[in-house]
């Protein structure tokens with residue numbers, strides 16, 4: 001489903017309200033809400049909005065478990081750390097205790113960090129399979145999502161799990177949920193705004209099927225695209 005909203009502020013409010021609804025549904029159904037968060041720049045304002053006085057009262061935060069869709073293998077205090085951004089925007093204002101935060105251990109070597117994160121995710125779910133209630137995702141200008149980047153071997157991964165990815169150009173390792181794990185989620189929401197994303201949005205949603213070039217095409221299931229007018233501007237439908 002594609003939700004197009006005139007401008008980013010209203011878009012963020014719509015996605016925040018979707019988040020609150022999904023949280024309350026999950027808590028009513030099974031007592032907790034397991035959400036995987038996105039990183040980068042776009043979601044920072046969403047997290048600040050969720051932590052605001054108006055919205056924070058609408059969720060039982062002590063019943064929310066926070067995971068990450070991807071992380072950069074950098075020191076935890078690096079300004080490029082996804083977890084650090086979320087800590088400042090959401091966890092610190094809401095005083096979320098550490099036992100509800102499941103972040104990648106970036107002090108481990110890449111393969112071990114991925115394995116360790118997969119095990120900690122699995123241990124948190126009582127069912128045989130880890131199934132997130134909600135996965136939040138972004139979209140890069142190059143059509144990557146989480147750390148599923150064009151041309152990387154993780155795009156071939158058939159197992160629901162966590163993998164390390166080496167980005168040659170950036171010379172950095174990332175840790176990412178695989179597409180099969182993301183796709184098991186009960187709901188998936190992309191947040192994409194700004195004109196720089198318009199081409200990628202069009203390629204992913206309406207372009208030829210080529211998951212190696214447009215990795216976000218791997219994401220399937222109950223997928224909601226939250227777009228502002230600029231990001232949606234090249235869509236034909």
Ligand SMILES: O=C1O[C@H](COP(=O)(O)O)[C@@H](O)[C@H](O)[C@H]1O
Nearest residue numbers: 038039040041042137138139140
């Ligand atoms: O590198 C990343 O980029 C994507 C997109 O970020 P955005 O700021 O351009 O929306 C993000 O979803 C991912 O978590 C992050 O590690």
